[in-house]
Amino acid sequence: MQKQVMRSLDSVSSISSGMTNVVKDVLGLTISIFTYEWMVGHLAIFEIKSTWLVYLITFMVVDFKGYWTHRWEHKINILWNRHVIHHSSEEFNLACGLRQTVSTVFDYFTFLLLPAAIVGVPVEVIAVVAPIHLFLQFWYHTRLIGKMGWLEDIIVTPSHHRVHHAVNKVYMDKNLGQIFIFWDKIFGTFQEELNDEPCIYGITRPARTWNPIKINFQHFFLLVKDAYHTKSWKDKLRIWFMPTGWRPPDVMEKFPVEQMGDLGHYQKYDTPSSLSFRIWAWIQLMFNYLLLIYLFAFIMEIGTPGVFIYGALVVVAVYAFTELMDRNPNAIYMELFKSLSVLAFIFIQGDWFGANTYLGSWFTFIVGMYQVLTVVVVWGFVNGELKGHFKLFPSKLGGI
Template sequence: MNYVLFAVPFFFLLIGLELLADRWRGVSTYRLADAVNSLSAGVLSTTSGLLTKALGLLTYTFAWQHWGVFGLTADNLWVWLFAFVFYDFCYYWNHRLGHERNVLWAAHSVHHQSEEYNLSTALRQTSTGFIFGWIFYLPMALVGVPPLVFLTVAALNLLYQFWVHTRHVPKLGWFEWLFITPSNHRVHHAQNPVYMDRNYGGVFIVWDRLFGTFQEELDAEPVVFGVTTPLRSWNPLWANLQFYAVLWHDAVRAESRWDKLRIWFMRTGWRPADVAARYPQAKPDLANFVKFEVPLGRAAQLYATLQFALYVAGGIYLLGWSEPWPLAGQLLGWGWMAFGLYALGTWLESRPWALPLEWLRLLLNLPLLWLAQLGGWLPEGPEAWSLLGLYSLLSVAGIYLPRLAKPAAQVA
């Protein structure tokens, strides 16, 4: 069962309730472009997962079948409880090393790039974590936890983590000692030096208390959210590539071959001495921290919001129905999603090429629909073409009507 798919309506319902809480309390924890960027990264991650999750699942199943020590079964409640706790222990080390090693941080940093902290941040996930993430859960296979149990507790662990991404819940007393809460997870998303690289658990905070990585949220030190190498972009593709690009540039610039190799696996932030001397990196002054923002008119914001809603619907469709598709169909779906979210990011950034790219995106929907019907991945018939035509006309109107209205508004 795909628990994440069934949870999507509840995710958006809770985001809506958080927006109401913002209004009721007279605060603002959301910015449109930031929230769309976070959600775009999440949609891209789930779509990419259709292509990449086989790596982790196949290696886990192979290890369980051939090297599993104990014959644990899915009909035993204690196996489920053990697996739930054991998964979080493995997650702790995956998460911790994801902060402590350059190449792992390159994947995980996507989740931390938002300079806001709200429920949309919880859905901001990496598309490249599959490369190394599967390694950390092999101990569960070796112990004998069945794949069905593993997949279920993994989903439950992920779902638990959603609610802790909010600023509206204060400290929760004794609960703080055992479980991850909004307070101690706010610490985890901070770029303040006192808070950095702390509170790694997914469900339980006890691992952090045991291994010396716990930090309480301090009243005297307000959290500043984000990363010390700011993304400064609303583009989910660049969000996934940014820190890899940073490492690549430093590796190319390094004179030592050994440095070119080891930079990927050194502690996060380590740079070859010669590169650091020639290309120093300035860190943001948190006392004068300014969030990334691009001015965008209301009409352009509304257009981006409605277009993004289409990609959310497309992501849900792919998540629910594309698993039986052949690789060609899944690649087509991923390409449609990735290019569309890239175009949306350039629109939110008001790039000079945003409008031509938007025209290209709309035009590409024609051959993409034809290919999807030809492959049997979308229903055949004129209805789909009629819907696409209506959508295209509305999109063109959304692009140009506000532009035509501008001169009249200026005269008035």
């Protein structure tokens, strides 16, 4: 019997999350409190050359930093908001590996690279190692690979990472390593995948939405609301730094939030959809992916502030079509707002961010006509198969 490792709308949501994260990273919207370049320039004791051994040691330092960053994100309330999106899928597959944060404005953890900076590891080495290290964390998001023999003692395998994404009590906050599993064994956070304990995926306060923008900020908004509602000034301050999931007692009683409860009977989030609706969701995703490719190809030519306007329009598009997937009754208005914004920009500028020059007017024409098509198709779904079946987005926002 074949395993079902993906659901269509869940995968669209996951890939959409990856798109928004890429937009944020490419536009440089994350601010490092201390940059590695600054630390090397001010703190390096030695000056070393970029040999293969330096690259290897740097890889280990970056992985050590990754372990502790990951561990703190799981253990501290405010830091969980940086990471919750990655755990929000109730499936475990390669697509869920693309769920990455857009809520990180500040990077607090560059200081963990201090040992590399002190011994003078060049900036170029970090610049090469960091993206390779990130890329190597993608492959193990799968249920299709079993245990891998002796490699289970050295690297993070799919089995280890299935445990990490599971909400079963025995698995919670385990296997926090990114490439090497021995950090977990050294620091006491290792847990083997058990044959008699199937992994249940997601977050214990379910997201209940396909919208990656909402998921990115659900936990933060819950913290804000709890800090506002609690009568204790002490709790207003400490809620941000308490263990992940902690809420003031008076708020827990007055404003309960949805919990997974009995994992054996938990129903995954789903919204009924026809084949045509699912195909439309993929078309929306792929067209916006095409727009993203154009941005990357001509980002220098587009320049500022154009790239920020472009990125905002892509994020609004993702927000609009994932709201339709959620059956939000306002989805048609969000789609209309997005399409009118794009058409207004094309009308004012005369083309789509220089496309007439770089590719030809045909690309601008396609972008414009697609905006008209999206409004017509979404209106058709709202007044067709989805009529009378919309449900409001749950008002109780969840966290872990």
